Amino acid sequence: MILLYEAWLNQTAIRQEFSDETFAFKQMDLKPGDAVTLRLREEITEWLHRPVLADDHQATIVFALAPDNFATTEAFQIVQAAGQTTITAQGPAGLIYGFYALIRQRLTGTKQVTLASAPDQALRMIDHWDQIDGSIERGYAGASIFFGAPDHLSNPDKGDFAVLPVKGDPFRHDRNRMVRYARLLASVGINAISLNNVNVRDQGTNLITEPYLDGVKEIADIFRGFGIQIYLAINWESPIHIGHLATSDPLDTKVEAFWQQICDGIYQVIPDFGGFVVKADSEGEPGPYQYGRTHAEGANMLAQAIAPHHGLIIWRAFVYNSHQDWRDRSTDRAKAAYENFEGLDGQFADNVILQIKFGPIDFQTAEPLQPLFGKLQHTNQMMEFELAAEYLGHQIDVNYAVPQWSHMINFETQHANFADSRAGEVIKAGSIKPQNSGFAAVGNVGMTPFWTGNPLALANLYGYGRLCWGNRLQPDDILNEWLQLTFGVAKAQTRRKIFDILSSSNQTYRNYTAPLGVGFMVVPHYHYGVSVNGYEYDKWGTYHFADRNGVGVDRTQKTGTGFTAMYAPQVAAMFEELATTPVELALFFHHIRYDQVLPNHKTLIQTIYDTHFDGFDMTTKYMDDWATLQADLPADLFQEVQNCLERQNENALEWRDQVNTYFYRMSGIADEQGRQIYR
């Protein structure tokens, strides 16, 4: 039985692969405080169980510093020559990344003799939405690995986020779990994590103060060795809740002094603390708007307080009116981030980063790129993803989302002022300091035995990290890497079948859920399962406007909300016309009659029916295919995935039938192929 899943770092296989190797550090003194080098030595001797020799000529694998050969401290080179493998880097971080890269090379059987590698994105971050009681907002993998009593699995699969008051120490102190998690992260190049939910409430607000900082320090001490910096999400109203001030106005000198004092206190305990993540003026959270201040004024005040310590302020751009009226068709939530932040370009301090969700809505199955990317030219930026799978099947339904993320990262924004206009590039080029830019993603792990709800969901954590490092890596290649590492002992045919499931899973999920980019047809609050009208008459601004004639949101300039105009001209023109809009975004940009023929040469209604029948059929195929793998996989892993696939199949059936029936009742148009659609 698997007690704690090793994920893609199978110790037995790795030890075997390196069983003849010896290691050495060439002319490297171990300096006090060099936590990464210390950890790297420990990884070799304790985790890999191989010796570190004093004489580097004797060793088969040698680490060496080469201060002048690399653009960043994280880049590395692996050279194999004359029976010796040399890993060189500017600093320890590069060496440890080289170490895991070598493992990956060996375990995946890559034949390259020389590998030179540098990360595409400077900041490669996981944002945990963990809460002080051990629950996780939008968590579907059990309790937090950072907070909560050892045996307490708070809301393991509900994704609810009512926080219970905690008496005494809220930290879990599960050192073993944290070390293994840090190793997983470092092995794919993650270099930053934020510990707590961006909705910071009650006791969570106090994490930035003693005695809670001692618990944060314990975590920071573990992750530091793996090159990972710790961030905390803060409550904008901390000056009121903690400082007992009457205001959190960013221009108030008492508020400034409060934050300086907080920062001083944190850095005294954690000298390499990363900084703050801030959700302000968003979905009911407080923010600078309350005081008539701009978000630049708000963020810059915090930036000034943390600047002496070289910390960062990661400011979320997820700001929109969450009290819209469905009767008013002129408001368009998709425009909100652009409208709130486009005018602030150039006004943020150089240690502020705007963290912007990849799409204009909220991590839906199909969204266009957020139009701020490429428009911002003087603002540090991060693109935000969500591994958690809030809208992608809650880690029950299999959904390898890397293809969607890769598509977003490599989307051509067509902004003329950038040499390379792909989203992943304009993020850097449009930042004041490219080292203060990158990617962030809401995390997906918890205290479940397999780290994630569905064990296959770990491919998203792996893939996200790899994609941060190499923006042009192909999703299928990443998937094959992960499969080779995770299921290296299984038959090639087994990996092939799992590949077939995962590589098609993102499209499959998109097929049986909300059609063609219209989004948000989910059960309110939980966001799992179908509810076609669940958000149709609500305040969150997420509508499909279905009537007896058609469905979709007209976001064109000609006749709609004008959202398309926020893109560069070529992209705007593409989305403006149905003929050139990708079919999977058809209903995101256009309100379309059911009998209208789409660029795929089918009517809209037939496209809805077809995708939904196809999507469900694929989930049945996944179950059948998985069932054939039983003999070749660990029993509990096999079972866990099988359970998930069965639940997915039920879920897909409801989606298929409810969506099809809903639109059949609306349109009165029968399926061309005569398949069963319930009245």
Place this chain on the structure above:
Amino acid sequence: MILLYEAWLNQTAIRQEFSDETFAFKQMDLKPGDAVTLRLREEITEWLHRPVLADDHQATIVFALAPDNFATTEAFQIVQAAGQTTITAQGPAGLIYGFYALIRQRLTGTKQVTLASAPDQALRMIDHWDQIDGSIERGYAGASIFFGAPDHLSNPDKGDFAVLPVKGDPFRHDRNRMVRYARLLASVGINAISLNNVNVRDQGTNLITEPYLDGVKEIADIFRGFGIQIYLAINWESPIHIGHLATSDPLDTKVEAFWQQICDGIYQVIPDFGGFVVKADSEGEPGPYQYGRTHAEGANMLAQAIAPHHGLIIWRAFVYNSHQDWRDRSTDRAKAAYENFEGLDGQFADNVILQIKFGPIDFQTAEPLQPLFGKLQHTNQMMEFELAAEYLGHQIDVNYAVPQWSHMINFETQHANFADSRAGEVIKAGSIKPQNSGFAAVGNVGMTPFWTGNPLALANLYGYGRLCWGNRLQPDDILNEWLQLTFGVAKAQTRRKIFDILSSSNQTYRNYTAPLGVGFMVVPHYHYGVSVNGYEYDKWGTYHFADRNGVGVDRTQKTGTGFTAMYAPQVAAMFEELATTPVELALFFHHIRYDQVLPNHKTLIQTIYDTHFDGFDMTTKYMDDWATLQADLPADLFQEVQNCLERQNENALEWRDQVNTYFYRMSGIADEQGRQIYR
């Protein structure tokens, strides 16, 4: 400021009215254990503050027993002659009812010289759905007055029902509150209450054992004086949870022995304990079906255990398949109670009572009578109502529901084998023992200052009690009584305006919510606020089947589920045809095209629009009318109602617009009057 609202028993006014009176008990010894007579004396001396004279010739008001003059112990007569008022009855219960009747007579200025009164229903019960942690399932008036810490208002207005574990004593011990509640109940003739939620879980299961029984005894001791017996809801699986048996099979001798022991234990502590309320095989609760036993077998086993103590088993008929498939149009939840219990007629023991909701679904705004009434001929029966207002506006929206209840009670079932076929009569005539029949209602009070959420919701408690006593009392007359008692010090014009609000409120609420009997267009779980499709694709069997052509559930014999056939022929024929179906039930019985003309000479769609515009307009009128009453009402009561009316107005607006838009989008038919319907 009103600290604890006196409701319809205004002590100041009552004391003033009786300030010249003296009382006496004619030839009545106070026997040990005669709790009611003791309480009546206390009511006179302590509450009314008037003397009880030894010489009945001196007194202006005299109580006397007349054992042979009455049909029941609860009937009474008030005779006014020669300057003396005499209240006679067979026993103490009749005397105390006479006492409150005299107060009502005097305060409402009734001129009758002689009043002879006997209750129409033997059992007149309130079922509390209170939980051991102080919360109330479907409670909208604060925490339980029986359970919970003194200052702990659990889920005051959510109607949620997650029960938290309680350490130590779960009873509130608020003697003052309980005495006042018991007085309110007795003053309208209630003679039984059940204390706890019919969904009996966790600690609540243990209420039938020590040490919890001590707390139940404290309550019983208080209510006994007011002629009110105490019941408890039980968990069917108590033999397993409490008795540590492996089964709760009713035919298992160990299970029988367990229940005998439980009953013996209860009656040792509370000799006049009423009995058990049982929700079995219902909405996930356990029951005899698990063991292949009938509900008669299940109920009779309990009945046998409690019979030696003269207790009753109140067995809920709310049994239906709560895991239906919306795809299957042949299943009809409305038929469930009939299908489950019709065949058991004559099989239940004579101390079992079947408690049957008034309609076939679940306390909706418009339902036909449950067809079991009149069909059952050898089964003790109670008709169940819900004061709580789960589907009637949560005591936010004003809704005087007595007209609906009166309509159900007086509905002509047309079953030929009864001399009087009205529902309230066939309940008695169809019972094995008429004294074991009556009405029950889910309670609506809690720890809020005004007892109910909206202070005007108290009219429902008053009205329900009065209607139990006098089935033919007119809802408007009851309302006027309540107004005179409650607002006697206000101007007649004020009462008139409140009358206008309340007397129209049930129809108003019906107008702006789910149209024409279709029901259940509410926010799932909470059941407040509009969600047209909230239950449309669910497992609870509550559908409207709206499509682009029409809406409604075809329950006819000719083309539908055949539910109509469950009624007596004349009634069946009436509901079978749209032309003779009451318009307010049109969509309950028929699936109708939007352009079909109804018996009201309007199309269905126009009827939907008109009722929804009218309903909303009425709530605006209520707000305006109430605002004119400020000077004539206690400030906090005025304010509380005003707050409710404002919330109701917002709620009605959402209902109006979402229902109208939903059906406009479906039908494409514009409002004939050109009013604003949003696209």
